[in-house]
Amino acid sequence: MAEEFVLEGEQRVFMTGNEVVAWAAVAAKADIMYGYPITPQNEIMHYWTRLAPKYNKRFLQTEDEISAGFTTLGGILAGSKAFTGTSGPGNVLMQESANMAEMMRIPMVCVIQQRGGPSTATVIYAQQETQLTCFGGNGEGHRVVYSTATHQDLFDYTIKAFNTAWTYRFPVFILGDGYQAKMREPLTMYDPESKGIKMVSAVPTLGQNVPGKQFKYLRNCLNTEEELHEVLLKHIADYENMAPQVIEYDARGCDDADIVIVSHGMVSRAALSAYHHFRAKGVKVGYFRPITVRPFPTEQLRTIADKTKKLLVAESAQGQLLKMVQAGIYGSTTEIETLLRPGLGITSEEIIDVVEQIKL
Amino acid sequence: MSMGQAVKIALAGEGGQGVQSIAEILAEAAHDLGKEALYIPNFGVEQRGGVSIAFVQISDQHIGAPKFITADILIPLSPRSIARTKQYAGKETVYVYDNSLIMPSEVNDQIVGIQYFDTVPPCPTDTAAQVVEDPKIPGETKTYNFAKEGPGVDPKQIPADVKKVVAIPANDIAKNEFHPRVFNIIILGAVIGATEILPLEIIKASLETKFEDKFKADPKLRELNFGALERGYQLVKKVM
C-alpha cells in the first residue's frame, strides 16, 4: 500500500492480523520485542523490525523461545514494556518463562497465533493451545487469556493486554490463530489516548540508579510447604479479586434461547453468522462467546445454561473449551452437545447443520 | 446474488499467474467501498509449488469463517486448478475460466519449500549484466513467461452442475493485444462483468492506489491495466 499509517486519532485500514499486532504494540507504547521465528506469527517480527527505527523501538531475535520469554521478563523487570509472540511448539517452550512470571507477578505480554498440534503438526490453524495457554505451567494458571476473533479484537486486546498485565501483574496472553495471522480484513486503528484509554506506565523493579534506595531481593524458590501455601493464597486472592474486572464475554439471544452455541476465537465468527441465520428465521438460538477464556466467565455461563435446554460447544480442538464449560457449569443438568474439529476450521454452515440435527 | 450474505469467491492458479494479486485487489476494493471484506490465501508448508488458492468474501454484514465450503464465484486459471478446485463448485456457482490454447508453466507439486507464501522466487535467467528492457513496456525489465502452446483446459473437466460457465481466452488476449503480465487483470474484468459484485470504477481506483508509484513513473502502465480490465469486462458483457 502506498499509504503510510500514522497513529493519530483513528484510521480505517485493511491488513493482515500479524501486521495489526505490530501496530497495536506500537500504539500501546511497547518498547521492545523479543522473539524467535515460528510460523504463523513471524510477520509480527517482520513488521516490528521495520517500524522500529521510526518509532524508536528495539528488537532482539533470541536463540529460541525459552530465551525469548526470559529476555522479555528481564526487559520488564528493567522497566520496559517488553513483549513476545509465538505459536505451537514455541508456546510449549514459552511456558517456562510464563511460569516464572506467574510466580513472581511479572507483567508478561505474549501473543499466541495458534497452529495445529500437538508437536509441529501444521503451521496453519487450530484452537488446540487453549488449555496450554491458560494452564501450561506447573502452577494454577494465574494468567489472563484474551481469545480474539477479529482484527479489531487483535488491535483492541493487544493494547488492553499491556494495561491488564501492568495493572494486575499477571502474565497476559492474546490467543489468536494462523487464520487471523494471515488473513486480511478491515479494522479501525487508533491512538488509545485519543479514545480516553490511559496507558499504564511501566515502572522498573530493579536496577534504578538511585542512591540510598532500598535494595530488592527477588526469588521464586521457597523453603517450606507452609511458606509456599501462604504465597499462593495471596496470589489466589489477587486473582479472584481481579477476575470480575477483567472477565469479558459476548452473549446474544440467550434469554429465550432453546439452544446456545458456545465458542471462542475464530469459531465464534461462524457461530455468530449461524446465530443471525437462525434468528432471522425465528428460531430461538443463542450465542455465547467467552472473550477471556481465562478467567472464564463461569457465573454468566451458568446462569445462561440454567435457562436454556441445551448447549452446543463448537471448537477446533478435541474438548479444550468443552472442559472449561463443563467445569464452569458443574451442577447444572443442561445437556452439552459438541462439534469438535481438532485442527480444522469450522464454517457457519457446519454449525447450522449440527444445530438443526439436535433434538431438543 | 443476494448481498445479505457474504459473496464467496475462490481463485486458483499456478504460481506467477497473479491469483493472490487479484484476490487482494478485489478485497481491498470492496473495503474501499465500505463493505466488509476478508481475504485469506491458502498457506502451509507446501506452498511454492502446486496450485495457489485464494479465498475472498465480500459482504454488507459480518463475515464468519475465513474459508468456505462452496464458492459463489469460482475462478480456476489453469488446467491443474480445475481439478484442484472441483470441491468448491456448487449448483449456484458462477464458473469463470481461461480457455486459451496454452499450457501455463507449472511448478512441480514436489518442488515445495517454505511457509511464507509471499516470497517470489527470482528469475533464474535474469542477470545484472543482462537486464533486458521489455520492448512493450519501456523502462520495465523483461520477465519470462514460460507458458507455451498447448491443449488448454479440457471442457469435459468443468463441473457440470454449476449455475453459469464463463470462458474467456484471457491469456491469448493478453499476449496478442496487451502484455502477458496483465492476464490476471483481464480475468478481473471478466469476473466483474459476470457478477457485477463491485463497480468497475472502484476496481480502477484500487489499481490506482496499488500501482500508484508505477503509474506515476510510466502512465502507459495505467493505459495497459485499465485497457485490460475493460477488455475482460466488455468481452463477458457481450456474451451475456
Add this chain to the structure above:
Amino acid sequence: MQEVRSQGEFLPAMPTCWNEATKPHKFCPGCGHGLILKTIGELIDELEIRDRVVFGCDVGCSLLAWDFFACDSLQTHHGRVTPTMVGFKRANPDAICIAYMGDGGGYAIGSQHLFNASVRNDRITVVLCNNTNYGMTGGQMAPTTLPGQKTETTPYGRDVHVTGYPTKGPEMVATVTPEGAYVARGSMHNLRQLKSFIRKAIETQISGSGFGFVEALSSCPTNWRTNAKKTWEFVEKDMTAYFDVGEIKAPQAKEGV
C-alpha cells in the same frame, strides 16, 4: 549405484539409498540441500551402512528430507535432532546416527545440545547446512547471517552491535570436544572436498573414535533473492570470506597402527 539407460538416454546415477518414490525432491530450485543430501547418499552407499543408518532431521527446510532416503528416518522438533540421536546411539551403539539440521537448529535453539554432545564426544555424526538464514519460515536472521546482510528480521542489515557476529560453529565444537572428534567445514561449491569431510565424520562414528561434525556452506536463492550466478558467488566468495573452509580437527593417528 544404478545407471539406467532408456531409449539410448543416460539418466543421472542415483545412490541406491535414495527413496525413488520421493524424487524429484521437494527443495527449491538452486537449494544446497539437494546437493548435500546427494553427497550423504553416495557415502551411505560407498560405506555400505544403509541398514544401520538412522537419519534424523530438524524442522525448517531440513524437514523436507524426512523421506529423502530409503533408510530409517526421523523428523524431530526444532533443535532437538542432536539429543534424539544421542539418546538413540547410547541405546543402540550399532546404529549409525546421522543428525541433519540447519544453522538455526544447530546454532540457535539447538546450540546447548550441540555444545553438550561435543563435550561428551557423543559418537554421532552431525551435518549442518549453513545458508545464513531461516529459509522455511521466510528468511529471518540466522546465527550465521553475515554482517550487514538483509533478512526479514534485519531489514536494514545485520547490525553486529545489536546481534553479535555470525556464529562459527565448527570452531566452537573443535574447542570443546576432546581428542578423537572430527570437525570440518565444507561447502557446496566444492562437493568433492565436502564429501571427503563427511566421509571422515561418519568413519569417526563407525570406528567409535568420537563426535563427527561437518558444517556445509549452502545456498538459499529464494530468500537471498539472488539469481543463479549471484547465488553461487555468495557461497563461494562472500561466505568463505567469513567462514573458513577446511578441516579443523581430526583424530590423532594412534601409535603403532
